[in-house]
Amino acid sequence: MSFDFAVIFAKGPQILAGLGVTILIWVVGTALAVVLGFLVATARRFGGRLVNTALMIPVEVLRGTPFLVQIFLLYFGGPYIGLRLDPITAGLLGLSIYGAAYYSEIFRAGYLSVPPGHVEAADCVGFSRVQTILYIQLPEMALLVLPPSLNMVVILLKDTALLSLITVPEMTMTVSAIGSQQYAFVESIVVLALVYWGLVELANALGRIAERKISKLRLT
Amino acid sequence: MTDSAISIKNVSKQFGDTVVLRDINLEVPRGQVSCLIGPSGSGKSTLLRCMAFLEEANAGTILIEGEPLGFVEGPNGRRKQTAAELRRTRSKIGMVFQQFNLWPHMTALGNVAASLRRVRKMSRKDAEEKAMAQLEKVDLAPRAHHYPSQLSGGQQQRVAIARALALDPTIMLFDEPTSALDPELTGEVLNVMRTLADEGMTMVVVTHEIGFAASVGNNVCFLDHGRLLFHDTPEKVFAAPRNPRLEQFLDTYLDRGAFLVQ
Ligand SMILES: Nc1ncnc2c1ncn2[C@@H]1O[C@H](COP(=O)(O)OP(=O)(O)OP(=O)(O)O)[C@@H](O)[C@H]1O
Ligand SMILES: [Mg+2]
Numbered sequence: 001m002s003f004d005f006a007v008i009f010a011k012g013p014q015i016l017a018g019l020g021v022t023i024l025i026w027v028v029g030t031a032l033a034v035v036l037g038f039l040v041a042t043a044r045r046f047g048g049r050l051v052n053t054a055l056m057i058p059v060e061v062l063r064g065t066p067f068l069v070q071i072f073l074l075y076f077g078g079p080y081i082g083l084r085l086d087p088i089t090a091g092l093l094g095l096s097i098y099g100a101a102y103y104s105e106i107f108r109a110g111y112l113s114v115p116p117g118h119v120e121a122a123d124c125v126g127f128s129r130v131q132t133i134l135y136i137q138l139p140e141m142a143l144l145v146l147p148p149s150l151n152m153v154v155i156l157l158k159d160t161a162l163l164s165l166i167t168v169p170e171m172t173m174t175v176s177a178i179g180s181q182q183y184a185f186v187e188s189i190v191v192l193a194l195v196y197w198g199l200v201e202l203a204n205a206l207g208r209i210a211e212r213k214i215s216k217l218r219l220t
Numbered sequence: 221m222t223d224s225a226i227s228i229k230n231v232s233k234q235f236g237d238t239v240v241l242r243d244i245n246l247e248v249p250r251g252q253v254s255c256l257i258g259p260s261g262s263g264k265s266t267l268l269r270c271m272a273f274l275e276e277a278n279a280g281t282i283l284i285e286g287e288p289l290g291f292v293e294g295p296n297g298r299r300k301q302t303a304a305e306l307r308r309t310r311s312k313i314g315m316v317f318q319q320f321n322l323w324p325h326m327t328a329l330g331n332v333a334a335s336l337r338r339v340r341k342m343s344r345k346d347a348e349e350k351a352m353a354q355l356e357k358v359d360l361a362p363r364a365h366h367y368p369s370q371l372s373g374g375q376q377q378r379v380a381i382a383r384a385l386a387l388d389p390t391i392m393l394f395d396e397p398t399s400a401l402d403p404e405l406t407g408e409v410l411n412v413m414r415t416l417a418d419e420g421m422t423m424v425v426v427t428h429e430i431g432f433a434a435s436v437g438n439n440v441c442f443l444d445h446g447r448l449l450f451h452d453t454p455e456k457v458f459a460a461p462r463n464p465r466l467e468q469f470l471d472t473y474l475d476r477g478a479f480l481v482q
Contacts, residue, residue, distance in 0.1 A: 117321035120274050121380075124315040125335035125387060126307045135338060139325045 007182040008175070008191055018174030019195065021088065025170060026157045026199075029095035033156065034149070036096060037103025044104070045111045046129065055104075062101035068162050070098055075166040091163035091170070099156050106148045110141030142214050150207035154200050161196070171195065224283075225250045225391050225422040226271055231280030233266055233446075240266045241277070242446040248391075248424055253417045255433035255454075256426045258443035259469055264426040265318075267443065268395050271424060272315045273306060284309050285390065307339075314384030318396040320376045322368040328355060328379045329364040332386050339387065354382040358412050374405030378412055385416075392416065394425040410436075430470075434458055442466050 008015075040059065044052045062070065071094040078085055085093065114137050122132040164173035172192060179188025226248035233241040240263045248254050256264045269275040270282060273290040281298075282289045289309045291298040301309070322331050332354050336347035355361050358378040368376050377397055384392060394413065398406040410432050417423060417436050427433055433440055433454060440457040442450035444465050450457060457466065 115319075115321070117317055117319055118323055121315070121317065121321040121323070121383075123274070124272055124310065124313065125383065126311055126339040127335070128303065128307075131338050135334065136323055140323070 003187050003190075004184055005187050005191070007184050008178060008187050011178045011182075014174055014178060015171070015191075018169060018171035021169055021174075022157075022160050022171040023199075025088070025092050025095060025160050025163065025168070029092050029160070030099060030153055030156050032092075032096035033099025033152075034103050036100035037105075038107050040100060040104035041107035041111060042133065044108060059101045059104055062098055063105070067094070067098050067159050068165065070094055071163065071166050087163070087166050087168040090166060091160070091168040095156060095160065095163070098159070099152060102152050102155075103149070106145055106152065107141070109148075110145040111137060113144050114140045143211075146207070146211055146214060150203065150210075153203050153207070157199055157203065158196060161192075223250065224248055225285060226424070227283040227286075228267075228271070229281045229283075231267075231270060231277045231282060233263075233270060233275060233277050240446050241270070244280070244446075244448050246441065246448060246451065248422065249438070250422050251420045252438035253423045253425060253436050255437040255440045256424065256443060257428070257430070257433060257440060257469075262443040263446045264443050265395050268393050268424060268426050271393055272313050273310065274315075284312050311387060312390050314381075314387070314389035314392045316377070316380050316384050316392065316394045316397050318399050320368070320373075320380045320400070322376055322380055322383070324368050327365050327367055328360060328371065328375075328382075331368070331379055332383045335383070335386050351382070351386060354386055355379070357385070357415075358382045359408075372405060373401045374408045377401065377409045381409075381412055381416075391422045391424070394423065394427070396426050396428065398427070398429060430458065442469070444469070 040055055044055050047055075071090065074083075074094045075085065075087065075090040078090070118136055118140065119132055122136045127135070160168075160170055161172040163170055164176070167173070175188045175192050175195075176185070179185040182188075224247040226246075228244055228246040228248075231241055231244040232239070244267060256268065258264050266275055270277050271284075271289075273282075276290060281291070281293070287309050288301070290301055290306060292301055292305070322328075323334070326334060329348055329351050333344075333347040333351035336342045336350055337344060340347070342350070352361060352364060355364050358381055360375060360378055360382070363371060363375060363379075368379070371379065377400075381392075381397075397413070398409050401409065406429070410429065413423070413425070413432070414436055425433070425437070435454075437454050439452065440450075440454050441448055442457065442463070442465075450463050450466050458470065
């Protein structure tokens with residue numbers, strides 16, 4: 001038995017299209033997850049006990065169930081409550097909400113890591129809540145929050161592969177379909193693995209640059 | 221109205237079931253240094269933090285230069301001030317903490333300039349100019365571009381004082397400003413405070429530095445178990461304490477010799 005990668009690479013344009021969808025969902029989904037997660041953590045921090053509990057429940061559910069189950073529920077269950085989404089929208093939404101649950105926990109830990117006295121000092125010199133978040137709490141938590149955030153970026157990329165199961169035309173779906181058609185399934189999976197790994201290394205490299213920038217700012 | 225810088229009326233505070241302040245009445249005179257002393261856990265920090273509304277009193281009122289702090293009395297009882305109202309009353313107050321609480325990601329200059337830029341909306345250049353002048357006052361201009369982690373405890377606390385002074389408050393609150401410092405570093409901080417006092421700043425100082433209270437304080441308040449037991453001039457308090465709890469406190473906790481020698 002010999003490997004034949006040529007038949008896979010012959011479908012270059014198709015693969016690139018799949019890669020494009022993967023990157024789109026990954027980048028936009030992660031960005032939405034970070035923003036939403038930050039908002040949830042901030043609401044839980046400052047919104048009082050009721051808001052905190054009300055938000056804790058969905059966060060725990062999202063962290064306590066498999067992503068695959070969540071996207072099945074969203075895509076196949078959604079229509080029962082009148083939520084009809086095309087695969088890409090469902091995938092993007094699913095990834096954002098799932099990621100947001102994790103990011104909210106990362107930012108929650110970030111808020112807890114800032115000594116209360118630093119916030120009181122800001123209160124005393126007249127900072128508004130938003131100013132305190134922007135100029136004191138976010139910068140102070142940045143170094144702590146960065147490694148788990150980057151980790152989550154990588155996890156979210158890899159989880160986009162599951163979106164093939166709700167027929168999102170992303171890379172896994174495209175490449176494995178090509179592999180089946182061309183009787184080169186194993187080859188297609190090897191290609192997939194290499195491309196995902198390459199993207200992960202790219203993300204890690206960008207992360208290291210960000211880390212260096214931030215630690216230089218802080219100088220501790 | 222009142223001539224006091226801070227006027228505290230019937231203030232009580234409890235944490236859960238623990239009563240920490242019991243019906244405190246205190247007038248803090250303008251331009252004077254008032255020292256709060258008392259055993260550990262007697263409520264000194266809590267009372268001081270109430271004066272900056274970092275703690276909410278459960279009952280009573282606190283007026284800063286005649287204006288209500290934190291709560292306003294209305295026809296239907298008291299209501300909490302809006303964030304903007306609170307900021308306005310608080311702007312008269314500068315607070316200095318035992319643990320400095322400098323922001324670690326900003327230089328000394330950045331710490332002092334932050335409120336000028338963000339709250340006063342001054343340009344970066346103007347804010348830093350004014351912040352630099354403030355750092356000069358605490359003798360730290362050469363360290364302006366150092367981060368807190370690169371400064372000694374005494375230097376950090378002087379930066380914190382400069383930061384609290386940046387918005388020109390009329391009242392300065394200090395919570396054991398030298399307790400976290402090595403003994404040889406307390407002097408530089410106390411000297412800065414002495415200068416402030418000489419300039420006529422209204423100051424409330426929670427302190428265990430009896431020497432400072434005796435020489436700089438205009439009046440001394442003794443707190444015990446959440447009650448204000450004694451409020452008088454340092455001479456009266458330290459030289460001939462008549463209250464048995466105060467007597468016991470001074471004997472047990474402090475080196476009274478320092479004052480008696482003077
Ligand atoms: N946030 C809080 N929650 C519960 N109890 C508190 C809180 N803050 C203070 N206390 C309690 O209130 C009491 C008074 O505390 P406070 O810090 O005002 O004392 P203190 O006179 O400043 O003491 P010290 O000299 O040790 O600083 C203590 O019994 C303390 O345990
Ligand atoms: Mg205290």
